[in-house]
Amino acid sequence: MDLSSLPTPCALVDEARVAHNIERMAAQMRRLGVALRPHVKTAKSLPVAERQRAAGARGITVSTLKEAEQFFAAGFDDILYAVGIVPGKLAQVRALRERGCKLKVIVDSLPAAQAVAAAGHPFEVLIEIDTDDHRAGVKPEEARLLDIGRALHEGGAVLAGVMTHAGASYELHDPEALAAMAEQERARCVRAAERLRAAGLPCPIVSVGSTPTALSARRLDGVTEVRAGVYVFHDLVMLNVGVCNADEIALSVLATVIGHQDEKGWVLTDAGWMAMSRDRGTQAQPVDYGYGAVCDEAGRLIDGLVMSGANQEHGIVGWRDGHVDATLAQRFPLGTRLRILPNHACATAAQFPHYEVIGRDGALTRWERFGGW
Amino acid sequence: MDLSSLPTPCALVDEARVAHNIERMAAQMRRLGVALRPHVKTAKSLPVAERQRAAGARGITVSTLKEAEQFFAAGFDDILYAVGIVPGKLAQVRALRERGCKLKVIVDSLPAAQAVAAAGHPFEVLIEIDTDDHRAGVKPEEARLLDIGRALHEGGAVLAGVMTHAGASYELHDPEALAAMAEQERARCVRAAERLRAAGLPCPIVSVGSTPTALSARRLDGVTEVRAGVYVFHDLVMLNVGVCNADEIALSVLATVIGHQDEKGWVLTDAGWMAMSRDRGTQAQPVDYGYGAVCDEAGRLIDGLVMSGANQEHGIVGWRDGHVDATLAQRFPLGTRLRILPNHACATAAQFPHYEVIGRDGALTRWERFGGW
Numbered sequence: 223m224d225l226s227s228l229p230t231p232c233a234l235v236d237e238a239r240v241a242h243n244i245e246r247m248a249a250q251m252r253r254l255g256v257a258l259r260p261h262v263k264t265a266k267s268l269p270v271a272e273r274q275r276a277a278g279a280r281g282i283t284v285s286t287l288k289e290a291e292q293f294f295a296a297g298f299d300d301i302l303y304a305v306g307i308v309p310g311k312l313a314q315v316r317a318l319r320e321r322g323c324k325l326k327v328i329v330d331s332l333p334a335a336q337a338v339a340a341a342g343h344p345f346e347v348l349i350e351i352d353t354d355d356h357r358a359g360v361k362p363e364e365a366r367l368l369d370i371g372r373a374l375h376e377g378g379a380v381l382a383g384v385m386t387h388a389g390a391s392y393e394l395h396d397p398e399a400l401a402a403m404a405e406q407e408r409a410r411c412v413r414a415a416e417r418l419r420a421a422g423l424p425c426p427i428v429s430v431g432s433t434p435t436a437l438s439a440r441r442l443d444g445v446t447e448v449r450a451g452v453y454v455f456h457d458l459v460m461l462n463v464g465v466c467n468a469d470e471i472a473l474s475v476l477a478t479v480i481g482h483q484d485e486k487g488w489v490l491t492d493a494g495w496m497a498m499s500r501d502r503g504t505q506a507q508p509v510d511y512g513y514g515a516v517c518d519e520a521g522r523l524i525d526g527l528v529m530s531g532a533n534q535e536h537g538i539v540g541w542r543d544g545h546v547d548a549t550l551a552q553r554f555p556l557g558t559r560l561r562i563l564p565n566h567a568c569a570t571a572a573q574f575p576h577y578e579v580i581g582r583d584g585a586l587t588r589w590e591r592f593g594g595w
Numbered sequence: 596m597d598l599s600s601l602p603t604p605c606a607l608v609d610e611a612r613v614a615h616n617i618e619r620m621a622a623q624m625r626r627l628g629v630a631l632r633p634h635v636k637t638a639k640s641l642p643v644a645e646r647q648r649a650a651g652a653r654g655i656t657v658s659t660l661k662e663a664e665q666f667f668a669a670g671f672d673d674i675l676y677a678v679g680i681v682p683g684k685l686a687q688v689r690a691l692r693e694r695g696c697k698l699k700v701i702v703d704s705l706p707a708a709q710a711v712a713a714a715g716h717p718f719e720v721l722i723e724i725d726t727d728d729h730r731a732g733v734k735p736e737e738a739r740l741l742d743i744g745r746a747l748h749e750g751g752a753v754l755a756g757v758m759t760h761a762g763a764s765y766e767l768h769d770p771e772a773l774a775a776m777a778e779q780e781r782a783r784c785v786r787a788a789e790r791l792r793a794a795g796l797p798c799p800i801v802s803v804g805s806t807p808t809a810l811s812a813r814r815l816d817g818v819t820e821v822r823a824g825v826y827v828f829h830d831l832v833m834l835n836v837g838v839c840n841a842d843e844i845a846l847s848v849l850a851t852v853i854g855h856q857d858e859k860g861w862v863l864t865d866a867g868w869m870a871m872s873r874d875r876g877t878q879a880q881p882v883d884y885g886y887g888a889v890c891d892e893a894g895r896l897i898d899g900l901v902m903s904g905a906n907q908e909h910g911i912v913g914w915r916d917g918h919v920d921a922t923l924a925q926r927f928p929l930g931t932r933l934r935i936l937p938n939h940a941c942a943t944a945a946q947f948p949h950y951e952v953i954g955r956d957g958a959l960t961r962w963e964r965f966g967g968w
Contacts, residue, residue, distance in 0.1 A: 229684075229687075229968060230683075230968075231968060232968065263907060263908075285869075285907055285908040286908060305853065305865060305908045305909065306853040306854045306863065307853075308851050308852070308853050308865070308929060308930050309929070309930050310603075310851060310930060311602075314602075330854050331854055331855065331929065333928065333929045334853075334854070334929055337929070337930075352856075357856075357863070357906060357909060357911075358853075358854050358856070358863055358909065389906065478681050478683060479681070480678065480679040480680075480681050480707075480731075481679045481703050481704055481707070481731050482704065483725075483730075483731070490679065490730070490731055492678060492681070495874075495942070496658075496942075496945060497968075499872070499873055500872055500873035500874040500875070500939075500942055501868075501873040502873070502875075533730060533762065534636060534658055534941055534942075535636075535658040535659060535678045536678065536730060536731065538730075555706065556681060556682070556704065556706045556707055556710070557681050557682050557683060557710075566873075568907055569868070569869075569873055569907075572869060572946075573945075573966075574967065575966070575967045593946075593948070593966075594947065594948045595602060595603075595604060595605065595870075
């Protein structure tokens, strides 16, 4: 493996780790007996989604209509747009559907359901369920769940099911608590489906998921599919949550040492927040890695060394415990290359137009990705 | 002005405010009798840099070699790359220079100076001075300042001058403290220049700057040029610092209301952290705006309403004081459009491939921007 041809900063992906992460999640889904509909918002990259499909994934989840457009153009036709739909976006959804894309949308309110049902096209719609009091969704016991279901089913829409995302799982770091959150996500979403069915409404799809709950679930009775995204790359937040090991983190940023401030124990690099993103997701977790954990160029973690600060194109590297080590300048002289593991792979990946991929044989290839809306 | 044709989220730029901000800075530079070398890292957009040039700017500052390549291709040939150079990047710098680009680089250590001087090309080099104990640079009184100067001048390089950036000014919010920081930045950088000259070394350029110090400086004796970037758009960090008013913030993100959580007083929008960035620059400032300050679609600030939380494609809007207001759902129903002012314009702008520009006549145009390295 020779990374010397790569300009810095750049986003490095370890193909063997991606393959391992995909197979690990696929095996977990086989064990649980459910389909996997991976969320492609993490990598936004066709070669990644193709590997997920090859490992058995059925359909994909997207966070923007641009992702739907891009992946449909590349042959993915079973797509769930997992952000609440608004009337102003229905024309684009309809155009995609009329071109053959089985694009499904979600709603969590009566006004949204009524707008979709009245839009003159049999949109496939899932009702978003709030199973963890975290963000959006209808609580499973709320009366309006049935009102929304009826507005869709008795209006002009196709009530395709229910979906939920237990984002609160990111705040946990205990295996038992994670398993309990996975069970809560499952039970409450299934409960919503049962209420709809008891009211005579259809509910074929029961879709749940997040990387932490997907990897922590012990049973998923009543669930038809799981959505998860960040598991393809994993990151330091997932390491803190406890659902991956450091050697499963497949994304890093290659950086070059550009200077030192010896009296502060600082090594300065050319990977600032523009490269890492401003995500400080480990700040409130058991281990705060600053803007990232530091590895040598070969990817070996240097225990205790972190990216403690960032400006736009400057990163500051030092010991996590803050002690001043003037020998860092000798250890990592000007021009030394380091790899920084990200707090949040979705945010860091989004800073780059493509990935420099280290193949299983050590050869470098490139995977394109896209951004924007 | 009709923004209904714009998809959300998108980055909106108010052209009249950009023009005002450019003229305000240009007038300040004329008053101080120094040249302005704007930092193009904020907008990374040719139409913005062209307006700065038309207002009298001489040369530009860049934070990446990609910016140098892009702006040189568009006719800007006097460029300062204001991040410490490393040997691995000299070939690209040299290639640009041999194509006619007067690209200058910076160093802040003897190893870097020696590497540049020995590279077989008369690179123009500025020595970075640390005037605020903030990031990189040589302190003006350090002995090694002269060693670095000699290594450049007596090696094969052109010692073009000194430069500094008082990034610590971002942490201030008192006019007197800001003026004092501007004077410190000036005095210490000029002192470094005087030491070099007293040692018989050339130092034609004395380059200082940051938006807060540029707008707060009362005199700049001995300085030849000022660098500043974020002033073209301004943002909530600059509002808190006290160097702009809210109606000078020229960048906002147009968002659509996608749902509500009434019992929490939340309005959910389709502008999450992917649109705003994860920058929480106002967190430690006098007013913490969360992920941004909320305006109506016409751009009128709604006092006290902020973007309090963010997921990738979900924004949470509520009152800054945290009180639960269930009437927000009636006031901002599904489909309502809002504008969010950013904490940090450089970070938010970087999330978008282009700007939707509201012209002086209210008509919409588009300015492209680029990212990456």
